[in-house]
Amino acid sequence: MEAATATASRELTRDTLGAHAAMVWALIARAGNEIVRVPGAAIPGVLAPTIFFLGLTAVFGNLTELSGFPTDEYQSFIIPVSLLQGAGFTGAATGVNLARDIEQGWFDRLLVSPAPRSVLLSGLVLSASLRSLVPAAVLLTIGFALGVDWPGAGGLLLALLLVMGMGTAAACWGVTLALYFKTQGAAPLMQAGMFVLILTTTAYAPLDRLTGWLQDVAEYNPLTQVVDAMRQGFVGEGLAWSETWPGLLVMAGLVALLGAFALRNMRRTSY
Amino acid sequence: MTPAFLRANLNVIGALGARSVKQTFRRPQLLAPILVFPTLLLAIQTGGAGSAVNLPEFPAVNGFLDSMLAGAMIQSTLLAGNSGAIAFAVDIEMGFTDRLFAAPISRFAIVLGRLAGTFVLGIVAAVWFLAIGLIFGASIEGGVGGALLVIGLVALSAAAFGGLGAAIALRAGRASVVQGLFPLVFVILFLSSAFFPANLILEPARSVADYNPLSFIVEGVRDNIVFSPSLEGLAEALGAIALIGAISISLTVLALRHRLRTGG
Amino acid sequence: MPAIEAKSLERTFSDDVVAVAGVDLEVNEGQIYAFLGPNGAGKTTTVRMLTTLLRPTGGSARVAGFDVIDEAADVRRAIGVALQEAALDPLMTGRELIRLQATLHGISRPEGRRRADELLDRVGLTRAADRRVGTYSGGMRRRLDLASALVHEPIVLFLDEPTTGLDPVSRKAIWQEVSKLNDEGTTVFLTTQYLEEADQLADNVGIISAGRIVAEDTPARLKAEVGRPHLEVKIAEDEHALATEVVARFGQPLPSKDGAVLVELARGASEVATVVRALDDAGLCVESLDLVEPTLDDVFVAKTGQHLEGGETETGETEAIPAP
Numbered sequence: 001m002e003a004a005t006a007t008a009s010r011e012l013t014r015d016t017l018g019a020h021a022a023m024v025w026a027l028i029a030r031a032g033n034e035i036v037r038v039p040g041a042a043i044p045g046v047l048a049p050t051i052f053f054l055g056l057t058a059v060f061g062n063l064t065e066l067s068g069f070p071t072d073e074y075q076s077f078i079i080p081v082s083l084l085q086g087a088g089f090t091g092a093a094t095g096v097n098l099a100r101d102i103e104q105g106w107f108d109r110l111l112v113s114p115a116p117r118s119v120l121l122s123g124l125v126l127s128a129s130l131r132s133l134v135p136a137a138v139l140l141t142i143g144f145a146l147g148v149d150w151p152g153a154g155g156l157l158l159a160l161l162l163v164m165g166m167g168t169a170a171a172c173w174g175v176t177l178a179l180y181f182k183t184q185g186a187a188p189l190m191q192a193g194m195f196v197l198i199l200t201t202t203a204y205a206p207l208d209r210l211t212g213w214l215q216d217v218a219e220y221n222p223l224t225q226v227v228d229a230m231r232q233g234f235v236g237e238g239l240a241w242s243e244t245w246p247g248l249l250v251m252a253g254l255v256a257l258l259g260a261f262a263l264r265n266m267r268r269t270s271y
Numbered sequence: 272m273t274p275a276f277l278r279a280n281l282n283v284i285g286a287l288g289a290r291s292v293k294q295t296f297r298r299p300q301l302l303a304p305i306l307v308f309p310t311l312l313l314a315i316q317t318g319g320a321g322s323a324v325n326l327p328e329f330p331a332v333n334g335f336l337d338s339m340l341a342g343a344m345i346q347s348t349l350l351a352g353n354s355g356a357i358a359f360a361v362d363i364e365m366g367f368t369d370r371l372f373a374a375p376i377s378r379f380a381i382v383l384g385r386l387a388g389t390f391v392l393g394i395v396a397a398v399w400f401l402a403i404g405l406i407f408g409a410s411i412e413g414g415v416g417g418a419l420l421v422i423g424l425v426a427l428s429a430a431a432f433g434g435l436g437a438a439i440a441l442r443a444g445r446a447s448v449v450q451g452l453f454p455l456v457f458v459i460l461f462l463s464s465a466f467f468p469a470n471l472i473l474e475p476a477r478s479v480a481d482y483n484p485l486s487f488i489v490e491g492v493r494d495n496i497v498f499s500p501s502l503e504g505l506a507e508a509l510g511a512i513a514l515i516g517a518i519s520i521s522l523t524v525l526a527l528r529h530r531l532r533t534g535g
Numbered sequence: 536m537p538a539i540e541a542k543s544l545e546r547t548f549s550d551d552v553v554a555v556a557g558v559d560l561e562v563n564e565g566q567i568y569a570f571l572g573p574n575g576a577g578k579t580t581t582v583r584m585l586t587t588l589l590r591p592t593g594g595s596a597r598v599a600g601f602d603v604i605d606e607a608a609d610v611r612r613a614i615g616v617a618l619q620e621a622a623l624d625p626l627m628t629g630r631e632l633i634r635l636q637a638t639l640h641g642i643s644r645p646e647g648r649r650r651a652d653e654l655l656d657r658v659g660l661t662r663a664a665d666r667r668v669g670t671y672s673g674g675m676r677r678r679l680d681l682a683s684a685l686v687h688e689p690i691v692l693f694l695d696e697p698t699t700g701l702d703p704v705s706r707k708a709i710w711q712e713v714s715k716l717n718d719e720g721t722t723v724f725l726t727t728q729y730l731e732e733a734d735q736l737a738d739n740v741g742i743i744s745a746g747r748i749v750a751e752d753t754p755a756r757l758k759a760e761v762g763r764p765h766l767e768v769k770i771a772e773d774e775h776a777l778a779t780e781v782v783a784r785f786g787q788p789l790p791s792k793d794g795a796v797l798v799e800l801a802r803g804a805s806e807v808a809t810v811v812r813a814l815d816d817a818g819l820c821v822e823s824l825d826l827v828e829p830t831l832d833d834v835f836v837a838k839t840g841q842h843l844e845g846g847e848t849e850t851g852e853t854e855a856i857p858a859p
Contacts, residue, residue, distance in 0.1 A: 043451070044450075044451045044453060044454050047454060048453075048454045048457075051454050051457055051458055051461075052457065054461070055457060055458065055460070055461025055462075055476075056461070057473070058461060058462075058472055058473050058476035058477075059461055059466045059467045059472055059473075059476070060320050060323075060466075060467060061472075061473040062323075062326060062328075062471045062472075062473065063320060063322070063323055063326075065326055066322050066323070066325060066326065184300065185298060185299050185300050186299070187300050188299055188300050188303030188304070188307065188308075189299070189303075192303065192307060192308065192311065195308075195311065196311055196315075199311075199315045199319070200315060203315075203319060204315075204316070204319025204320050205319055205320065205322060209322045210318055210319060210321075210322075211317070211318055211321035211322055211335070212317070212318050212321065213314075213318055214314075214315065214317075214318020214319055214321075215318065217318075
């Protein structure tokens, strides 16, 4: 009886790449339920970056009067920041949702299954990466309507790629914290982390127009490279590889670093 | 309304107020929006937009930070109102408010208790940002008197915003609904002179900011820090607070009646 | 090879709380083993260690032949788990949940669909299968939880308090299902705070208190250990002396209680008819007669000095009489 049952288990279940891909897809689909099945729940998160974009443009728009500002359209200058913020919020929300799932015991169900920890993580962060495109789409639509310069096909593609990268990185950050603190009380830390990282760059003004401590921090903040790379299409003369590769490298590095932390915490859930 | 009745209700207000303050300090997701976020935003915006003092139309100030403190305080009080509303909605969802309604205390005392807590948080926010300002080189032109006026105005506006929050919580009864209003707080802030002098804001936001009661409150607070206290500014600020207070009281009464009548 | 084996299993938490203080147990294949104990005894912590959700801080354990620490992935492939919280996603339908579970176990789509239909039918949820779990009652959620634990035909099934909070009808339904699974060869490890559940279902019962197993055996043997059944004969006060004389022929008389004469039956329940006849022959008028069997609670009291259900500390008389 034992051998027969054991064999049945083994034959039924598979440990292949195809099976893992199916697991990732199933987890992405489940995460999508939050948007699709709870009407209105996603709206604040999707609209928030656009609200900030409009607000910051209206309030600080006259900063373009300062000498040395590369454009006289503040909305074009700030849109990369808002795009990254949208991805940051989405990623942080992934962490908050995971914390909720841990608190309510749903996550145990995933942990007790034979799905490898890396597969579980991939499902979570890839869903964030894809969902980041939603606030980005809303923001770009409104931005273009308000006169943001068209960044060209290359510029747009670069922007969306960096948005997805940011969503992934932010999700890894959120997941790391969720697995460490195991409570939704850590939500402010998840959101604040990304918020601070994105805004302590050349977000509000070019580097030489920043004042005080922020100028020093922005100079060394790796995310400044990402902001500047994205800004090329919207503000500059077009894409130049010399301005683009640092941003791509930083984003890849951020995803790798935060992903490593997230995976480590995923593997240590039983401790 | 006997003295005993008043005393009993004042005790209730004090106890509920103390509870809501303790709740806020014990839960990071309630405290962070009140102190942490506005401080971060203050630091970042001061560094990021600080060059604006060089713009020809920027009002004469000692430093950019000086002019930003008022906005940070008011942002904090708005978020305190939002946090309080979320906590109140959680109380309603969990049935804690029903327990209070069933007790022999005035229904308004229950709401006032929450507002008392928000009032205290307003004081905390004002003191916090005054301290931050002083540490990082700002100066309070209005002196000690000015500082006290700042604290008073900020605390009163906290209570007024808290009242709006309580009305929303009573009507909605669910924390998730109240939480969704968080971005709205920033919309209102952006459409005021909280973050930047009104004369430098782009249209059409500028027109809205000129008439936004929030702008009057911010200017009233700002006067005491950046300039010297002015009676006109103070009157306008108090008027705006009174207006918001009146609206929030009416809405709260309506929402309270609705909840007590329908249980939902 | 035992289906579950634990040796000196320990778990201490970071604040020096010792939840499990050295548990040894062995569950053979095809058995139903019940872990009985009050809240806080360490049941859930033990289950979490055996299902690889928690790392032991001491000792070792093997499930389905695999070590829970070094071969955790293999353990997960072989076990099905239904946890105390019945953690289900309220936004998913019952069918979607089972199919997700199937996917997580690497089961192919067509097979997953087939299994879902089969299991939903088995637990009586076919009609509700395409409704969101958020609309299900407590009993329905537990049945769905059980069904999803079975999707990959596990060798060992872990059930953590499977019927806590359920009404009697739902409870019986779960018991029937568990028995049926066991008849089909699945080893079942369940934790419970209900005596009747352990008594009815289990082949072996382990009684846990304060992180340690204080007794372990079949329900019958455990109860026999703490005493034999006793008879309570309610009879008029003035006839007590004669009644006591009569019953003394059949076993050890016990202190009377509430106007009843008590006797521990030396040869068990089979003596009852004989005792009744003897009392009748003596011309005595019996008002009522009660045969009281020892319960697992009596076992618990004997081992720990506390009651299991209700959690009261023993203060005075109990119904359990220590074996002579």
